[in-house]
Amino acid sequence: MRILLLEDEPEMASALSAALEARDAVVDHVSMLADAEEAARSLPYDVILLDRQVPDGDGLSIVPRLRAAGVGTPVIVLTARGELEDRIGGLDTGADDYLVKPFAMEELLARLRAIMRRPGDVRSEVVSFGRLSYDFGCHDVLIDGERCELPRRELLVFEALARRIGRTVPRHALEEAVYGFADDIQSNTLDAHVSRLRRKLASLESGLEIHPVRGIGYLMRRTS
Amino acid sequence: MRILLLEDEPEMASALSAALEARDAVVDHVSMLADAEEAARSLPYDVILLDRQVPDGDGLSIVPRLRAAGVGTPVIVLTARGELEDRIGGLDTGADDYLVKPFAMEELLARLRAIMRRPGDVRSEVVSFGRLSYDFGCHDVLIDGERCELPRRELLVFEALARRIGRTVPRHALEEAVYGFADDIQSNTLDAHVSRLRRKLASLESGLEIHPVRGIGYLMRRTS
DNA sequence: GTCGCCGCAATGTTCCCGCAATCCGCCCAA
DNA sequence: TTGGGCGGATTGCGGGAACATTGCGGCGAC
Incomplete structure (x- = not known):
């Protein structure tokens, strides 16, 4: 499984990468919005994990642009912004799931499995x-x-x-x-x-x- | 959108039905496991909403049986059982999402929209x-x-x-x-x-x- | 009332299907 | 070696099934 991880905190990023790689995933880690968008456009990932707070903006903002460009890769948002309106907004922006930090790694893995059971890409509204x-x-x-x-x-x-x-x-x-x-x-x-x-x-x-x-x-x- | 709702508490059921029908969904409401399984097998719903605690067992238990029978309809679990292992177990049993009661109706609707963005409801072979x-x-x-x-x-x-x-x-x-x-x-x-x-x-x-x-x-x- | 959508049916059109005629290649026996 | 038989391969053709189009009556919305 190929995973694109957008996360600017080094500790969080390495913990996530380690846990995912232990499950035989291949993780590409980027820290900036622009890098994430370019990677997602050019490589066929199975899923994209997004942090919202990154240095150059809101990680969520690349989702509509990717969808408009025909990239339907499933997206899971991982963020500390966990208010109800954040969650709803995140899902309606095109995310497939929304996990609020701190979360249990086991739950992320379970939600990844749930998403990977579904064939095909997501379609924008x-x-x-x-x-x-x-x-x-x-x-x-x-x-x-x-x-x-x-x-x-x-x-x-x-x-x-x-x-x-x-x-x-x-x-x-x-x-x-x-x-x-x-x-x-x-x-x-x-x-x-x-x-x-x-x-x-x-x-x-x-x-x-x-x-x-x-x-x-x-x-x-x-x-x- | 056609929705199968398994929920034994009348108040919860009518609140859910009303909210969903206000969004132009058609809701079939059942209170028993057996009815839910039969309905899901015989009618092609767009999504199934499951309560876990119903009189004749655990709502989740029908999911593997449906999957084995080739029914790929997405499942969202709605339950008061919100411990980590419950959530992980629910997802790994075949659910597509897991919402813990009490939840905001708006979040359920957003998660429904997220699931409905996917192309097919049935996993085509x-x-x-x-x-x-x-x-x-x-x-x-x-x-x-x-x-x-x-x-x-x-x-x-x-x-x-x-x-x-x-x-x-x-x-x-x-x-x-x-x-x-x-x-x-x-x-x-x-x-x-x-x-x-x-x-x-x-x-x-x-x-x-x-x-x-x-x-x-x-x-x-x-x-x- | 009036407008427009819906279900229905009659008719036109296209293209697939079943058939059969013929051809091909393999095997066997004289 | 050769001719015949058998099972399969290929292809052209006529009938018909599936689809397309359009007009009509009815009914509901406004």
Whole structure:
């Protein structure tokens, strides 16, 4: 496991490094924000551990920049700033977990294991695909920053496809996302919504297109 | 967002439900272990919230059973048992996060958002053979990360062979995988699919090849 | 009332599938 | 050695299944 550690207190840093390396992790330790951001951008770490108080700013500040740059590496914040609003702010800035110092090393290791059990990278609350961006939080579709209204069903289809952009979304998963479990749907209503959504994405020149995957479902990807 | 809530204290349960539903979540509330396990097995929730102390046991105990059954839904534990070893044990049992009561509702919501930023709720099974990888969940074949389209029948053949890579798959097992049990197939249709698949694997330089095993079936292995 | 979304169904379109004809390579026996 | 038989390989084609598109009636929101 490759770990990037941003921590400016030498004692804390060496203690963490030692404990992690004892668990067969490879730790890259940096003390400055800028170094951390550059390392995270250029190397594929499995997880990033961030201290908030570092000499050149708030460690948390690199998270949105990394997410915007497409770096989805999980982030765990380690900090003495443990007030409720700090924790909430940290998580909503894009961190995956938030541990308040002092913490038990065993708990950090357990939380690392929990994060490593999950496959794939984290996705930011707001995703951008070329001219189009989507905010999963407030369900807003923006094209060139302009809000674009979508009917409810089409929005649900879009959201389900956007969550797994570039990968096939099985038909039953789409039906589940658009209707509930109980809701039984007949006919080709789902296809109709997909069709209308597809046309809108095209006419808005959103840079996204929806492809059918015969016998399986649908897939959305950037226009090639 | 669909949430399964296991909580036996009525006050806590209704407070949680109300707060979550105010955020547009759909909450299924159960008070017993057995109900929670059955619901989690049969319905695809986005996240499961578990209380540990419920009348018929420890809420955590269903997590390993769900994981073993292939249910990968994220789990957040909400409990009064907040000792260090409880937290570590909870995380290592398969929980994704662990919140100790009393907690601030806002923090739970933030941790929910953090978990929902992740791409899939279900751990999809992905296998890699050199340049090629296959995702059994969404049925995507990737070569060097690039999605490669396969017709449904060929995909089913590939899937059956990939499950037993390096070992012979008998003809009847392939037929069963590609068609149902009932479906009766005549002629050499299966061979035709194998042939087309083989050609594609070769022309894509996937690093995989399909060999016939005379009188038995077929076998897929890495190119030697 | 009116506007717009939804579910549904009819119709058009595309592409896959099953089939079969033919070819190839291996093995065996005369 | 050679011809025949057998199991598999390959490929073109017609039918049909899956998907696309669009119009309509209904109902709910405002």
